[in-house]
Amino acid sequence: MSQQRHGVTPGNAPGDRAGAVSAFPDLPEATIARLPEYLRALHNLGEGGADTISSEGLAAAAGVNSAKLRKDLSHLGSYGTRGVGYDVTLLIEQIEYVLGLDQRRAVCLVGLGNLGHALAGYDGFASRGFKIVALFDADEAKVGEQIQGLVVRHIEELGRVAVEENIAIGVIATPARAAQAVADVLVDAGVTSILNFAPCVLSVPANVDVRKVDLAIELQILSFHEHRKASLTALPGGRSAAAAGNQEAVGS
Numbered sequence: 001m002s003q004q005r006h007g008v009t010p011g012n013a014p015g016d017r018a019g020a021v022s023a024f025p026d027l028p029e030a031t032i033a034r035l036p037e038y039l040r041a042l043h044n045l046g047e048g049g050a051d052t053i054s055s056e057g058l059a060a061a062a063g064v065n066s067a068k069l070r071k072d073l074s075h076l077g078s079y080g081t082r083g084v085g086y087d088v089t090l091l092i093e094q095i096e097y098v099l100g101l102d103q104r105r106a107v108c109l110v111g112l113g114n115l116g117h118a119l120a121g122y123d124g125f126a127s128r129g130f131k132i133v134a135l136f137d138a139d140e141a142k143v144g145e146q147i148q149g150l151v152v153r154h155i156e157e158l159g160r161v162a163v164e165e166n167i168a169i170g171v172i173a174t175p176a177r178a179a180q181a182v183a184d185v186l187v188d189a190g191v192t193s194i195l196n197f198a199p200c201v202l203s204v205p206a207n208v209d210v211r212k213v214d215l216a217i218e219l220q221i222l223s224f225h226e227h228r229k230a231s232l233t234a235l236p237g238g239r240s241a242a243a244a245g246n247q248e249a250v251g252s
């Protein structure tokens, strides 16, 4: 019988061993991207009263296939127990540890326009390990405005406040033309992770991680799939399979 093994936990991370240089397994990017999905599913399962969960059950709850899930979790050294599955609490702890969510990370938001207001007003980040601690804008008319208990400050204060508040992650929600300058200020203030909503590529030093969110790109990818599905059902001559079926029915 295979035993549940948790290879990377706060107590036994490889980095805790003498001589080890890194506390982290070398995880594929795609695995890292799925870990938050597993975590969300595990929290829901835990809140529903589940103590253990099979790989199939967790895969279904996370919307991935179970072979992929087992492979992902094996990268963390977690194999579950045959016939029992994964211990929900342990797996939550392990994923949170690997994602660094056992430490709450301070986030600042730059650009309090339409998008920035929506992000600043969303209260769901805190329960997932992030606290927005400061808001910045360049528009004097917005400086001083209160959103969810935070006062919008002038962008010129960012450097000082980022250091004071120990800001780890900066979110950019300014127009694209301002984003690079904002990124430069964040980097100068020691911020090494940036989430960029502006539709542009940022130039940053190698030690800074940038993630980009672009809903238009997601829609364009869905548009490709719509296009592909339509072309799969299309027949030579430009007729769709459905239309051809109708014509045949009429002719028969």
Ligand SMILES: NC(=O)c1ccc[n+]([C@@H]2O[C@H](COP(=O)([O-])OP(=O)(O)OC[C@H]3O[C@@H](n4cnc5c(N)ncnc54)[C@H](O)[C@@H]3O)[C@@H](O)[C@H]2O)c1
Binding pocket: 110, 111, 112, 113, 114, 115, 116, 136, 137, 138, 139, 142, 155, 173, 174, 175, 176, 178, 181, 182, 196, 197, 198, 199, 213, 214, 215, 216
């Ligand atoms: N990723 C996505 O899916 C997505 C969706 C919507 C919008 N966006 C992008 O997000 C950004 C914001 O969109 P929006 O609709 O909220 O725009 P907006 O014009 O309503 O707001 C932009 C805000 O940035 C501020 N700003 C401008 N220059 C600044 C600077 N140098 N420093 C600090 N603040 C500055 C402005 O004063 C304004 O408050 C845009 O780049 C837009 O293209 C992305």
